[in-house]
Amino acid sequence: xxxxxxxxxxxxxxxxxxxxxxxxxxxxxxxxxxxxxxxxxxxxxxxxxxxxxxxxxxxxxxxxxxxxxxxxxxxxxxxxxxxxxxxxxxxxxxxxxxxxxxxxxxxxxxxxxxxxxxxxxxxxxxxxxxxxxxxxxxxxxxxxxxxxxxxxxxxxxxxxxxxxxxxxxxxxxxxxxxxxxxxxxxxxxxxxxxxxxxxxxxxxxxxxxxxxxxxxxxxxxxxxxxxxxxxxxxxxxxxxxxxxxxxxxxxxxxxxxxxxxxxxxxxxxxxxxxxxxxxxxxxxxxxxxxxxxxxxxxxxxxxxxxxxxxxxxxxxxxxxxxxxxxxxxxxxxxxxxxxxxxxxxxxxxxxxxxxxxxxxxxxxxxxxxxxxxxxxxxxxxxxxxxxxxxxxxxxxxxxxxxxxxxxxxxxxxxxxxxxxxxxxxxxxxxxxxxxxxxxxxxxxxxxxxxxxxxx
Numbered sequence: 001x002x003x004x005x006x007x008x009x010x011x012x013x014x015x016x017x018x019x020x021x022x023x024x025x026x027x028x029x030x031x032x033x034x035x036x037x038x039x040x041x042x043x044x045x046x047x048x049x050x051x052x053x054x055x056x057x058x059x060x061x062x063x064x065x066x067x068x069x070x071x072x073x074x075x076x077x078x079x080x081x082x083x084x085x086x087x088x089x090x091x092x093x094x095x096x097x098x099x100x101x102x103x104x105x106x107x108x109x110x111x112x113x114x115x116x117x118x119x120x121x122x123x124x125x126x127x128x129x130x131x132x133x134x135x136x137x138x139x140x141x142x143x144x145x146x147x148x149x150x151x152x153x154x155x156x157x158x159x160x161x162x163x164x165x166x167x168x169x170x171x172x173x174x175x176x177x178x179x180x181x182x183x184x185x186x187x188x189x190x191x192x193x194x195x196x197x198x199x200x201x202x203x204x205x206x207x208x209x210x211x212x213x214x215x216x217x218x219x220x221x222x223x224x225x226x227x228x229x230x231x232x233x234x235x236x237x238x239x240x241x242x243x244x245x246x247x248x249x250x251x252x253x254x255x256x257x258x259x260x261x262x263x264x265x266x267x268x269x270x271x272x273x274x275x276x277x278x279x280x281x282x283x284x285x286x287x288x289x290x291x292x293x294x295x296x297x298x299x300x301x302x303x304x305x306x307x308x309x310x311x312x313x314x315x316x317x318x319x320x321x322x323x324x325x326x327x328x329x330x331x332x333x334x335x336x337x338x339x340x341x342x343x344x345x346x347x348x349x350x351x352x353x354x355x356x357x358x359x360x361x362x363x364x365x366x367x368x369x370x371x372x373x374x375x376x377x378x379x380x381x382x383x384x385x386x387x388x389x390x391x392x393x394x395x396x397x398x399x400x401x402x403x404x405x406x407x408x409x410x411x412x413x414x415x416x417x418x419x420x421x422x423x424x425x426x427x428x429x430x431x432x433x434x435x436x437x438x439x440x441x442x443x444x445x446x447x448x449x450x451x452x453x454x455x
Contacts, residue, residue: 036380036430037248037269042219043229044377046198047247047271047408049099049149050307053333054275054316055089055139056153056283057081058107061321068283070109072159076125079111081323084128084135086142089325092317093148096333097340100149100197102314103139105189110158116188118181121160128323135323140193151198151221152189156182156205167207175206182207190216201225204256223273224256231273234311235259239276239302241311243453244405247271247381264384264405264430271408274306277316278329285318290328297446299336304451308411343443344372344411349422353435356426360438362419365393369416370441373424375406376434385428388412388438390419397423401453406435413447 039047059079060070093101106112112122114136124131136152143150156167161178169175186209190196199213200223210227213220222230232249234241248266249257257270277283278299279292294302299315306313317329348368351360353376368390375383383406389397400422401412422440426433 036382037266038380039247039269039271039377040219040229042197042221043269043271045149046100046221046231047312047377050312050409051096051098051303052100052102052198052273052312052314053093053096053098054153054277054314055101055103055319055325056107056277056316057104057113057135057319057323058109058284059111060107060109061285061319064286070107070111070159072109072121076121077127079123079126080128080321081123081126081133081135081319082128084133084138084319084323086135086138087145088330089139089317089319090142090146090148092325092330092333093143094146096315096337098148098315100151101139101143102151102153102198102200103136105136105152105154106158106185107153108155108157108159110155110160110163112185114188114192116185118184118188119160136189137193144194149197150193151196151200153200153202154186154189155203156201156207157203158182166204179207183209183212186212187216190220196220198223198231199225201256226254226256228268230257230268230270231312232257232262232270233259234272234274234306237276237281239274239313239315240305240450241272241274241309243309244403245272245309245311245407246405247310247377247407264381269380272311273314274302274311275314275316276302277318278332279316279318283316283318285320285326289318290326293328293332296332296335296339297448299332300339300445301448301450303336303340304411304413304448307409308451310405310407310409339445343370343445344441347372347439347441350437350439351422352437353424353433356429356433356435358424358435358438360422360440362421365418365420366440366442367416367418368422368440368442369414369447370443371401371412371414371422372409372437372439372441373406373412374409374436376436377408379434380430381405381407382429382431382433383407383426384430386424386426389423389425390417391421391423392418393420403453411451412453413443413451416442 059074062074198221242261246262251268
């Protein structure tokens with residue numbers, strides 16, 4: 001644990017910086033202003049990625065009932081992902097503008113999609129590649145080739161080992177035995193497939209693993225891990241984040257991060273990730289599930305309400321019983337990626353901030369209907385209140401948007417307006433804020449009604 005990454009709870013005093021009208025109100029502490037939670041390089045890279053792709057596959061895809069939970073009833077010789085194509089999956093993820101991919105190495109049933117030494121309930125008893133296949137290994141290699149950061153979902157729960165939510169067992173003796181199994185599985189994953197970017201525990205984890213992670217992958221980001229480099233669940237599986245959705249939370253050592261909107265005065269860096277399935281609400285494929293694929297409009301709305309609100313979006317796709325992701329899902333990912341590029345790949349103008357202000361001037365009157373702002377988070381999330389104004393041809397400034405959090409990014413649709421310039425002013429911050437960029441767009445595609453915000 002690095003104490004310099006935490007705010008130690010000193011009572012803030014108020015400092016008024018400058019006396020001019022509209023000056024920034026800066027919240028300071030008696031100690032260095034840098035003593036607020038700060039992300040490391042990996043955590044900044046995670047936020048920059050914005051979009052991740054989830055890949056859910058387990059023996060539940062062969063089962064008609066209770067597809068979310070493997071009933072551990074499928075004969076092992078029928079578990080056969082003979083059309084699994086990791087390269088095609090990684091390419092599909094790239095087409096959706098994803099920066100990372102999380103593969104389900106083991107879901108709640110306990111089936112292991114790699115060559116584990118801990119159980120025969122694994123890919124080594126499948127007829128695929130005569131029991132020599134390795135879905136995790138293939139996926140790790142494909143992600144590396146496509147320039148995607150790779151991670152895994154490794155459920156602590158295991159029905160085949162009689163471990164319930166969080167890896168809890170019925171007796172201390174069973175707990176000790178399962179702890180050894182799970183720690184061995186985690187060691188295999190962290191030592192066999194190159195650097196891991198993110199690991200999902202899901203639902204918390206009572207198995208002690210922090211010592212292994214700190215030794216084998218100290219920079220890895222963990223979803224609901226009881227450690228400092230954690231991210232938190234946003235609180236729903238609809239893909240929507242609240243606004244504001246702060247990057248810090250109040251956290252006690254040893255607990256799994258709580259979901260929700262966070263707090264600007266939190267003591268640990270722990271941003272939110274929005275997980276949603278392209279087959280909402282189903283996380284696993286079953287016959288006829290292609291009819292449940294989210295529409296392009298659905299995905300665009302989710303993007304505005306997750307990435308557009310400073311959180312990350314983890315969008316799930318699901319291979320079928322042959323291990324192949326259906327073409328309908330592949331195509332929808334590409335449509336989604338193409339649409340987002342069409343909207344936001346080419347800003348009409350971009351300006352960097354100097355301290356608490358960013359000013360963007362246009363060479364001529366320019367029609368805009370979207371704003372994007374990003375804060376430089378290297379020294380923590382500092383902005384607490386800001387305003388964006390537009391300047392007309394007569395030099396008059398009019399408020400276009402007022403908000404509290406900026407964070408990694410805010411994508412803000414506004415009513416169409418023609419301006420000569422834009423100005424972002426930070427009105428309240430913890431120490432001196434830094435604006436990474438202020439950008440303007442004119443999007444000629446439908447905008448979800450839910451994406452519009454009041455002043």
